[in-house]
Amino acid sequence: MPGHIILSHGSDSGPDATKVSALAKIAESMGWSTERPDYREDDALGHAGSVAPRIARLHQRIAACDAQPVLVGSSMGAFVSGLASLELPVAGLFLLATPALIPGSDFTFDVRLDVPTLLIHGWQDDVCPLDDIYEFAGRRQLPLLVVDDDHRLAAHVDAIGRQFGFFLEQLATRA
Template sequence: MSRLYFFHGLESGPHGQKYHLLKNEFPELESPDFQGMDLAQRLAKAEELTRDQRGLVLVGSSFGGLLAARLYCLYPERIKALVLLAPAVHTEEGDRVTELPSQQRVRVIHGMADEVVPYTKVVAFCKRFGVPLITVDDEHRLASETAQQTILSAVQEVYNARF
């Protein structure tokens, strides 16, 4: 069985709206607390937390999505799949993402009206790695009913898949 982690964003905490959405469907979900940490600190904590683990499915929201992608670059052998929600890949750190899993093992979901992470930057990011972008009519928080159903479906697909 895969292990499922949720990596929260920069301004949220480990038990926000997306955590509760996922926890209702996936009771085994783990959500480490990265509040107040920069990316280097988050990477160090995530590395320690996932050390000696395999088959991980990482769901990362915004800055947590950037963290999940960077962790994959460093330790791809640990990670089965990624679900990146409005990932903050529009930064210099986003440029340091050098690889992603094959397209069947990654889902990127982004709102067209996102004013925090520019939609066009995420489109370019996905093109760079040849991975599909799932676009929803929503803002950065991906709080609409449609976005939430899309998130649940994406996590279910990769979590239950046998890659």
């Protein structure tokens, strides 16, 4: 049975960003409700300074849900989604172009291992090196899909959308 999805955009982006908008449209077509918090005010604090306020904003959105939501994030949105899953129960994590750390912040990326998770990353990501998230996924034996793209994953929005649809179908059958 479909539930609720919170889609978190990356830094220097907004709630109408290409990937989160495309994924929200797919989820809604499958009967899921969605929301896209606006982190632009938090992002004005810089990369390291925006992590804690983003997590706090995401915690508020999760706490307002009637059931455990699925968290979707791109880049900084993926980073804070993973960290939020450590503190509040979520139904799944669909994370794109995830940084393993944010320089200058005290946070290191992690996720709950009992939460269904899919990581998607680009071979040519020059913002969040593949090696870091590859090592992370390997240590935790998490699924990682690597595509021939850069940090924005713009050439693979449709393919990512198909993977997202499969991911949501699997979650719906678990419920």
